[in-house]
Amino acid sequence: MGDFWVFGYGSLIWRPGFAHVETRRARLYGYRRALCVYSFVHRGTRRRPGLVLGLDRGGSCVGLAFRVPGDLRGEVLAYLRERELVTSVYLERTLDIRLDGAGKGANGRVEAVAYIVDRAHEQYAGALDTAHAASIVRGAVGQSGRNEDYVLSTLEHLKALSIRDHWLEDVARRVAPL
Numbered sequence: 173m174g175d176f177w178v179f180g181y182g183s184l185i186w187r188p189g190f191a192h193v194e195t196r197r198a199r200l201y202g203y204r205r206a207l208c209v210y211s212f213v214h215r216g217t218r219r220r221p222g223l224v225l226g227l228d229r230g231g232s233c234v235g236l237a238f239r240v241p242g243d244l245r246g247e248v249l250a251y252l253r254e255r256e257l258v259t260s261v262y263l264e265r266t267l268d269i270r271l272d273g274a275g276k277g278a279n280g281r282v283e284a285v286a287y288i289v290d291r292a293h294e295q296y297a298g299a300l301d302t303a304h305a306a307s308i309v310r311g312a313v314g315q316s317g318r319n320e321d322y323v324l325s326t327l328e329h330l331k332a333l334s335i336r337d338h339w340l341e342d343v344a345r346r347v348a349p350l
Contacts, residue, residue: 181225190248206225207323208298209226209296214315215317222308226262227286
């Protein structure tokens with residue numbers, strides 16, 4: 173099998189953790205980046221959950237696409253499954269994305285492996301407004317640190333790539349007002 177693409181919208185953007193030969197800015201239609209996953213371990217606890225990112229239905233999401241050599245397919249997919257499917261809150265899908273600039277396929281469209289939220293999972297928080305999301309994030313702490321730091325770090329990385337996420341920016345303003 174030939175090379176394949178992986179779509180990153182959160183921590184995969186700044187910490188992919190797998191070998192790839194090309195990185196391109198890309199847009200996934202039909203899903204949006206959202207703090208829609210309760211975190212019981214990394215950014216919260218069962219008693220005081222935090223929120224982490226998921227791809228939820230609706231809208232679109234700008235992220236990065238990573239082209240992986242075909243001979244690394246098994247290794248990279250095993251790594252991604254171990255990383256993303258630990259609690260089964262995400263579902264692995266192959267979805268159409270649009271690469272920025274000239275690229276393969278019609279209008280830069282390629283298929284990419286992406287991890288979307290499972291709306292039937294107990295960790296699915298649903299579509300939250302920014303005030304409610306900020307109230308959950310504020311004060312939550314897990315094994316990987318403060319939930320506020322996760323949100324602010326995500327925005328710093330997105331900003332460095334000139335990727336705007338107005339909803340997430342509003343949550344951050346409510347969590348850590350300037």
